[in-house]
Amino acid sequence: MHNILRWVILILLLIALVQSFTKNNSVKKVSLWLLISAHITLILGLFQYFNSETVGFHLVENMGGFGNVMKDGFARFWVVEHITAMIAAIILITMARGKTKKENYNAAKWLYLIALVLIMAAVPWPFREAIARPWL
Numbered sequence: 276m277h278n279i280l281r282w283v284i285l286i287l288l289l290i291a292l293v294q295s296f297t298k299n300n301s302v303k304k305v306s307l308w309l310l311i312s313a314h315i316t317l318i319l320g321l322f323q324y325f326n327s328e329t330v331g332f333h334l335v336e337n338m339g340g341f342g343n344v345m346k347d348g349f350a351r352f353w354v355v356e357h358i359t360a361m362i363a364a365i366i367l368i369t370m371a372r373g374k375t376k377k378e379n380y381n382a383a384k385w386l387y388l389i390a391l392v393l394i395m396a397a398v399p400w401p402f403r404e405a406i407a408r409p410w411l
């Protein structure tokens with residue numbers, strides 16, 4: 276579900292981005308679906324993060340400390356980079372939802388644009404060698 280919701284988020288985010296750039300009032304609806312998708316992904320992500328032995332917080336203990344995690348590209352991605360970038364993106368998506376409710380589309384468009392950049396950078400795309408995960 277966490278994998279598939281990524282596609283829902285990306286599609287809705289692109290739509291919301293175009294709508295806020297063009298000041299289309301439909302963004303008020305899309306921003307809510309986008310927020311809900313992002314919050315569900317957050318819950319699922321937190322569950323994975325604190326339950327997984329191999330791609331979450333347990334790596335800190337398993338690898339003998341945070342210093343070793345930061346020296347290892349794979350561990351650093353899963354313990355630090357993915358969660359940090361994604362929580363930042365979800366906060367921006369939540370803020371942008373508030374902006375669209377007040378019809379402040381100018382603020383919303385920049386929040387959405389930064390969220391998109393963060394998500395594109397922090398998804399474990401299949402072509403990202405060590406951390407690769409499937410498209411679906």
Ligand code: HEM
Pocket residue numbers: 307310311314315317318369372373
């Ligand atoms: C750790 C988990 C979560 C956190 C920290 C969180 C946090 C927040 C925050 C800060 C807001 C904005 C309140 C505002 O200023 O208007 C919000 C709104 C909302 N969240 Fe979450 N949320 C979480 C999980 C979820 C889940 C799992 C769902 C749905 C299944 C959800 C659905 C919503 C909805 C529908 C709104 C109101 C949106 C609106 O009408 O503008 N959230 N949440």
Ligand code: HEM
Pocket residue numbers: 277278280281284313316317319320321322323324327330331357358361362364365394398399408409411
């Ligand atoms: C916009 C938000 C997010 C997106 C688009 C996203 C996307 C993804 C994708 C595509 C995967 C690969 C899934 C697979 O193995 O097929 C993944 C894995 C993972 N994500 Fe996220 N994620 C988001 C937020 C988060 C957050 C907030 C957390 C932590 C709190 C998190 C924790 C994880 C973990 C632990 C995995 C590894 C799961 C595994 O393969 O066993 N994610 N994420």
